[in-house]
Amino acid sequence: MKKILIVDNSSYMRMFVKKIIEKGGFHNILEAADKEDAIERFKIEKPDIVILDLNMSESTMDGIDVLTDIMKINPETVVIIMSAVKHENVKNECIALGAKSYLSKPFDTEILLRTLEEYK
Template sequence: MAKKVLVVDDAAFMRMLLKDIITKAGYEVVGEASNGAEAVEKYKELKPDIVTMDITMPEMNGIEATKEIMKIDPNANIIMCSAMGQQMMVVEAIQAGAKDFIVKPFQQGRVVEALSKISK
């Protein structure tokens, strides 16, 4: 059975790009969210196996959303997505509970590697 993925990014184009990479890699995208607050709600509703989480978003950023999701499910598999030069935020994300991170612009191989690493 394909692992279920929730894609979270405030940019529709980025979500589309990620969905394409994820589905081609054999995973099932069960939902998407455009901000952290929405991500937390969708996580409760869809119970995905993996979440790709953008860091910089309106309403609630990815780090706050990761902390909220970890309260709901301490075993959540969250992969942070960050633009170049956000190393401090990546460290903060890992401390918040993220299992891995991928850097934008997305490289298909790296996204698939992060997904397969945490879906074992």
């Protein structure tokens, strides 16, 4: 069973995503609320899949830093970006840095589950 790390500063969003992916049959789920917690949990827990929000603070896109750090630690990790940032250049940057998928918030729950199924 794949281990999934959900990284989002919103506890509501983490809970929402967790409930969705549990319904999809994923049960080994971890959570992190910020950049530092995400990297520490990633190093210790070694998740197979990371669902990552880009905006984890009021003024910056910390998620880009998290994505970069994760790819340095393990470039085989499946990172799925979920963000309200809908700029094509941001999406392209994330894919270039190693993200496998980019889902815009609000997202369709079926699309998230289908994306996860690809990497099950």
